[in-house]
Amino acid sequence: PATITITDDAKIATVKWNSENYDYMMVGGEKYLPISVEGGSVFEIPISSLDEKLPVIGDTVAMSKAREIEYNITFHSGTMKPVE
Secondary structure (H helix, E strand, O other), X not given: OEEEEEOOOOEEEEXXXXXXXXXXXXXXXXXXXXXXXXXXXXXXXXEOOOOOEEEEEEEEOOXXXXXXXXXXXXXXXXXXXXXO
16 A cells, blocks of 8 residues: 655655565665554655656565565556545
């Protein structure tokens, strides 16, 4: 699940991974640490646009040693619902 907060200055996605074992995410060369690891690793990351792939790297410690895994995340505008 993800929530996107849009302000005049930025778009921030709050992304929750199913695993508590992600210790950081890299987006655009910047490292982001989790804001929570209860029930999954939760990160707040900047996004520049919707409906386009956003390359990210997630570092997981779930295996025998830490590993960076490359992902592409797309936030589809057609699936968004307003939160009140």
